[in-house]
Amino acid sequence: MAVLGCGYWGINHVRVLSELPQARIQVVCDTRPERLDEVGRRFPTIRLTTQLEEALNTPDVDAVVISTPATTHYALALRCLNAGKHVLVEKPISKTVLEAEDLTRRAEARGLVLMVGHTFLYNPAVRTIKDYIQRGEVGRVYFVYARRTNMGPIRHDVNALWDLAPHDISIFNYLLGGKPEWVSAVGAKVLRNGREDVGFISLGYPSNVVGHIQVSWADAYKVREVVVVGSDRRIVFNDFHPVERVRVFEKGVAPVEEATSFDEYQLRIRDGDIVSPAIETSEPLKNQCLHFVECVRDGKRPLTDGWAGRDVVQVMEAIDRSVERRGAPLEVAHEIQPAQEKPYVAPRGKVIDKRINTVMP
Ligand SMILES: NC(=O)c1ccc[n+]([C@@H]2O[C@H](COP(=O)([O-])OP(=O)(O)OC[C@H]3O[C@@H](n4cnc5c(N)ncnc54)[C@H](O)[C@@H]3O)[C@@H](O)[C@H]2O)c1
Numbered sequence: 001m002a003v004l005g006c007g008y009w010g011i012n013h014v015r016v017l018s019e020l021p022q023a024r025i026q027v028v029c030d031t032r033p034e035r036l037d038e039v040g041r042r043f044p045t046i047r048l049t050t051q052l053e054e055a056l057n058t059p060d061v062d063a064v065v066i067s068t069p070a071t072t073h074y075a076l077a078l079r080c081l082n083a084g085k086h087v088l089v090e091k092p093i094s095k096t097v098l099e100a101e102d103l104t105r106r107a108e109a110r111g112l113v114l115m116v117g118h119t120f121l122y123n124p125a126v127r128t129i130k131d132y133i134q135r136g137e138v139g140r141v142y143f144v145y146a147r148r149t150n151m152g153p154i155r156h157d158v159n160a161l162w163d164l165a166p167h168d169i170s171i172f173n174y175l176l177g178g179k180p181e182w183v184s185a186v187g188a189k190v191l192r193n194g195r196e197d198v199g200f201i202s203l204g205y206p207s208n209v210v211g212h213i214q215v216s217w218a219d220a221y222k223v224r225e226v227v228v229v230g231s232d233r234r235i236v237f238n239d240f241h242p243v244e245r246v247r248v249f250e251k252g253v254a255p256v257e258e259a260t261s262f263d264e265y266q267l268r269i270r271d272g273d274i275v276s277p278a279i280e281t282s283e284p285l286k287n288q289c290l291h292f293v294e295c296v297r298d299g300k301r302p303l304t305d306g307w308a309g310r311d312v313v314q315v316m317e318a319i320d321r322s323v324e325r326r327g328a329p330l331e332v333a334h335e336i337q338p339a340q341e342k343p344y345v346a347p348r349g350k351v352i353d354k355r356i357n358t359v360m361p
Contacts (some may be wrong), residue, residue, distance in 0.1 A: 002027045002055045002064045004076055006035050007132035010067030018043055022293045029055035056083045063296050066090060071157040074099040081106050086113040088292045091166045092316060093309030100313045103305025115294045115311030118170035124280040125237050125245045129228060130175055132235055133321045139232030139252055144172055145212040146226045149219035159195035161187055161319055164215040169312045171226055172211050179311045180205045184329040185322040190218050198323035201319055232270060244276035
């Protein structure tokens with residue numbers, strides 16, 4: 001394997017992959033030599049380069065992990081797929097739906113695995129919540145909300161919404177089994193660095209399930225929390241809790257079904273314990289990398305494939321449009337049939353006819 005980008009997150013990929021007996025890292029590529037020095041100190045046997053072509057031409061590289069800034073994902077993933085490599089690209093898969101679909105179709109056409117690093121779907125805590133919902137123990141899901149706040153770290157290519165909200169959108173889509181129908185979002189540039197550093201996002205999922213996500217780089221209170229509220233239970237995932245990362249409140253409120261008139265309308269209040277289920281202690285990034293390796297080896301479709309990544313980007317595009325219009329509620333675009341699509345203009349001026357997946361000069 002090759003790893004592209006070994007900054008804050010990429011070096012974790014290098015560590016995790018070098019611990020997996022099923023994989024071997026042949027080469028790490030970063031455009032910053034000082035990052036390669038750090039990799040060289042910690043992993044002295046790995047070949048290092050600042051040149052993408054050198055990484056792709058290194059013998060025995062079947063698959064590439066891309067952990068570079070979001071705005072570089074599309075171009076790098078495209079080059080890797082064109083070189084016949086399987087790709088695990090960090091979230092978000094790309095900055096536009098057209099780019100995400102282009103990568104996904106290319107990977108499919110060439111029989112390559114394309115996976116997106118939506119790490120929380122490989123987090124045993126999130127899997128536990130999904131199990132509760134699937135077993136019907138939450139009852140009817142009413143709403144979901146998430147908070148992801150801290151003081152930075154500030155990115156220089158995307159705003160706080162693009163940096164943080166893809167985590168929660170991927171979690172919500174997974175827990176609720178689909179993407180939202182509409183969004184409404186506001187953002188603010190309180191740190192005045194030219195990008196939104198605070199965002200409040202409302203999402204409307206099918207069956208009237210509403211969601212809310214609060215993200216910030218400018219909040220001195222560090223929170224990583226996802227909450228699911230249903231008629232029978234409320235489940236809280238607190239990623240920072242040292243022991244009880246998931247707490248299940250066996251409490252809920254629901255209308256009494258038999259009521260026939262407003263006068264008879266009553267609420268059924270269910271009261272019970274607060275339990276903290278045992279959660280497997282495996283590292284989410286390791287689970288994610290193992291899943292990628294297994295998909296490459298066995299030719300399986302990843303849980304977080306290109307289409308799942310595309311769904312997240314589709315929501316983010318709608319969020320961008322809503323932020324521009326100060327929170328106007330907007331439909332998340334429906335699937336466009338290939339026959340109705342306009343030709344996609346690739347960043348370097350080439351026209352790609354998406355129906356036949358070829359690049360034309
Ligand atoms: N899944 C998660 O939980 C999670 C957590 C953190 C970050 N991320 C994602 O990981 C990615 C990287 O984040 P980070 O915090 O490590 O950023 P970072 O800025 O610390 O590191 C990015 C690295 O990529 C290198 N780079 C840039 N362009 C390159 C190129 N063309 N070729 C090779 N290297 C290049 C930079 O020199 C830098 O060292 C982002 O997409 C981010 O959204 C995901």
